[in-house]
């Protein structure tokens with residue numbers, strides 16, 4: 001039995017299938033972890049989502065910002081943008097089942113035995129693992145409940161830019177979700193920057209990649225989200241494993257074998273499209 005963690009699919013279904021084949025992945029034998037952003041920007045968001053739903057039981061995923069955008073648009077709280085490739089899902093006959101499945105997915109996967117945690121964007125140094133688990137559960141409960149529309153209706157936004165324990169209501173949930181799904185550069189006090197998305201040299205003054213701040217618990221932190229890192233985490237002071245190798249941007253789709261540490265990649269087919 002092998003366990004593989006795969007970075008952002010973002011609608012790159014052909015590459016997803018090619019990678020599973022390359023891994024000789026067997027749902028009855030192996031386990032898959034998906035780092036979120038299954039959908040959007042790429043050519044076959046529907047294929048990626050359907051396949052992920054079908055792999056339930058053999059696969060664990062965390063929600064990414066594009067997955068939440070899909071949920072918001074589908075429920076009438078957001079609008080499709082020019083570069084979105086979500087229409088095939090929104091028009092699919094099985095969309096209801098897939099979207100109900102999606103909103104029940106977690107923001108954090110914690111494998112205590114391996115000392116390994118997966119989130120879409122990362123884990124800030126200000127949060128202990130216990131606190132992160134509690135905050136994830138709090139936001140997941142909202143997404144799974146009848147309050148889902150009240151949240152998705154106010155989800156978009158960058159404020160508050162820093163999580164504070166005394167935050168309340170939907171501001172609190174937005175702050176939690178923004179950390180788990182949109183974080184890249186942060187200040188020492190945990191304030192998030194939402195503007196810079198490119199490489200490390202795009203850091204705003206006073207901000208640094210979240211993984212360059214130390215933490216003492218020795219966890220392995222798996223994350224996607226930040227394609228411009230190209231799978232690297234220079235300057236990391238934690239064991240951070242960047243899984244988004246920019247398949248949708250012409251890079252590759254990467255699986256990390258959680259037992260051996262080996263990385264296996266297939267090239268993007270975007271040049272063929």
Ligand SMILES: Nc1ncnc2c1ncn2[C@@H]1O[C@H](COP(=O)(O)OP(=O)(O)OP(=O)(O)OP(=O)(O)OC[C@H]2O[C@@H](n3cnc4c(N)ncnc43)[C@H](O)[C@@H]2O)[C@@H](O)[C@H]1O
Pocket residue numbers: 041065066068069155156157158178197198199225226227228229230246249
């Ligand atoms: N609370 C909330 N508030 C607001 N929005 C919310 C939200 N919750 C969810 N959303 C949604 O979040 C989505 C993202 O919005 P955007 O932030 O507009 O989307 P994006 O540029 O495509 O960023 P992405 O998250 O895909 O990151 P990636 O590293 O792949 O790509 C980033 C950039 O890196 C570049 N890049 C990729 N590989 C690179 C490389 N090797 N070198 C340099 N740059 C590279 C790409 O060109 C790209 O421009 C939207 O749909 C939005 O609606």
